[in-house]
Amino acid sequence: MLAVFDMDGTLLDGDSTAVWLWERVKQSPVRLLAALAVLPVALPMVALPSTRRAGASVLLWIATAGLSERQLAASCERFAQALRSGRNSLTWKAQALSVLEDHAQAGDRIVVVTAAPTCLAKALLDTLDRPVELLGTSLKPVLGGWVADIHCRHQRKCQALAQAGHGARWTYAYTDSLDDLPLLRAAERPVIVKGGKAAERKLLRAGLQNARAAAW
Structure with a gap:
C-alpha cells in the first residue's frame, strides 16, 4: 500500500519554507530591507494560487542570493539541525509521526510530497531517520540566487507521484489543506488533518464522501 503525506502543516506544525527564509533574511540587514520592500507585493502573490510560485520565488531569491548549490544545501542542513535540537519555532507533530x-511498521510505502524546496525538505526529513521517499519543489539558479523551478503543489503533486512510478491512485493521503484536493481525490482513504465539523463540511462540499477529518 502507498501512504502519501504532505509535510508543512501535516507532519510539521508550520511552514518550513517560510521559517527558513525568515531565518536567512533576518541575519542580513541588506536581505531584510529588500524583503520588507517587496513584501507588500510578494505576500498577496503568495496568497493566490495563480501567482504563488512567482511570489515565493521573489522572496526565495532575496534569501538565497549569493549562495552556491553547496552553500544552499548547507543552509538547509543547519536549519534542519536547529529543528532537531529545538532551536527554531518548528516541531514535528507527534500524532503525525505516530501515524x-x-x-x-505495516510495510507500506511512504512518500512525502511537498511544496517546500526538495533540498530543505530532505534535510528536515533526514532528521527523522525513517524510510520515506521525497518529492518536492525543484529550484534553479537565476542571477546569482535561487527560484522555484517546478512548484510541487495542487495537481502537480499527483503528476510528480505518477512520474516517480506511483501511478494515479494511492491508498492513503494525509494533508492539512484543500489545496491538495487532487491528492485527496486520488486516495482510497483521504484524510485532512484538521478536526472538527468545519473540516468535515469542507470535505463533503468537495465531494470526498470517503474522507475523514483527523485532529492532529
Missing part, C-alpha cells in the same frame, strides 16, 4: 510509524 507515519504505523505505516512503516
